[in-house]
Amino acid sequence: MISVAGLLAFGFKKLAETSKFQLFGTLATQAKTSEKxxxxxxxxxxxxxxTSQLLAVLNxxxxxATFFVIGQQVESHGETAQQIQAQGHELGNHSYSHRPLIMTxxxxxxxxxxxxxxxxxxxGVETPxxxxxxxxxxxxxxxLMLSQLKKTHVLWNVDPRDYExxxxxxxxxxxxxxxxxxxxxxxxxxxGDRSLTIEATAQLIPKLQAxxxxxxxxxxxxxxxx
Numbered sequence: 001m002i003s004v005a006g007l008l009a010f011g012f013k014k015l016a017e018t019s020k021f022q023l024f025g026t027l028a029t030q031a032k033t034s035e036k037x038x039x040x041x042x043x044x045x046x047x048x049x050x051t052s053q054l055l056a057v058l059n060x061x062x063x064x065a066t067f068f069v070i071g072q073q074v075e076s077h078g079e080t081a082q083q084i085q086a087q088g089h090e091l092g093n094h095s096y097s098h099r100p101l102i103m104t105x106x107x108x109x110x111x112x113x114x115x116x117x118x119x120x121x122x123x124g125v126e127t128p129x130x131x132x133x134x135x136x137x138x139x140x141x142x143x144l145m146l147s148q149l150k151k152t153h154v155l156w157n158v159d160p161r162d163y164e165x166x167x168x169x170x171x172x173x174x175x176x177x178x179x180x181x182x183x184x185x186x187x188x189x190x191x192g193d194r195s196l197t198i199e200a201t202a203q204l205i206p207k208l209q210a211x212x213x214x215x216x217x218x219x220x221x222x223x224x225x226x
Contacts, residue, residue: 027143028130030157031182031221036212038183039221040065040201041156043094043132044190046073046080051189054198055087061205065089066218068132068154071096071116073190074123085123090217092130092154093117102139109145130154130218154218156186162197163188171200176207184218 031037040058045051046069058065067084069091074081085091095101095112104112117129131151133142138153146153160174175185187197205215216224 026147026152027155028152028184028218028222029155030180030184031225033182033221033224035214035224036181037214037216037221037224038179038181038185038208039216039218040185040187041068041092041132041154041218042066042187042189042197043068044073044098044188045069046077046084047190047192047194048077048080050194050198051077051080052083054189054194054201055083055089057198057202057205058089059087060202061209063205063215064217064220065215066092066130066154067189068092068094068130069116069120070094070098070190071112071119072098074116074119078123081119081123085125090127090130090219091120091123091125092132092218093120093151094132095134098134100135100137101133101142102137104141106141106145109142113145113149113151127219128152152222154184156184158183158185160185160187160200162194162200163191165196165200168196168200168203171196172203172207175200175204179208179213182221182224184221 045067067089093116096115101109120129131146132154136155158175158178160171162171165171
């Protein structure tokens with residue numbers, strides 16, 4: 001028989017991991033719109049040379065995306081981060097160290113969010129900086145702090161798990177099967193060799209354009225909502 005404590009622990013785990021619900025603040029997993037527009041988002045960078053190769057693909061198709069960057073990576077690869085900004089893509093905050101931010105003291109949360117915000121502001125980011133929790137984990141304390149900071153917590157509703165795929169066709173097929181107007185697609189330019197993600201992006205964009213989809217940054221996408 002499962003104890004009350006066990007049920008609570010299970011419930012908190014699901015609350016931490018679900019992309020559909022949080023107790024405080026603004027959570028965005030997609031935009032409520034009938035327009036055929038979507039946002040491509042890339043996590044865990046900047047990560048040369050893969051981020052630069054990805055930027056070349058996006059530039060070829062004249063598509064803007066949103067990059068949720070890790071502060072430590074920005075410090076290590078500032079030129080690549082500047083390249084993202086200079087090419088007109090949106091930069092978002094994916095924490096400073098990419099540690100899971102659950103059961104985390106408020107002081108640590110403030111450091112993880114604030115230090116990366118300051119790095120992005122030094123790059124010239126002036127618009128409100130959206131946040132994406134590492135691994136999507138959140139529970140209660142993180143959403144409460146994001147609410148106090150008036151930050152939108154941006155997760156996703158299409159996840160092809162490109163970081164574990166062995167064939168770009170699998171990534172492309174998953175996105176094409178699950179994409180809907182207003183979708184936020186999760187991909188990765190950081191965390192290792194991302195040649196497969198670059199290849200998938202180059203295949204995805206023309207296929208989605210052929211279906212009538214247009215591409216927006218997350219901020220542009222969310223601005224379409226009533």
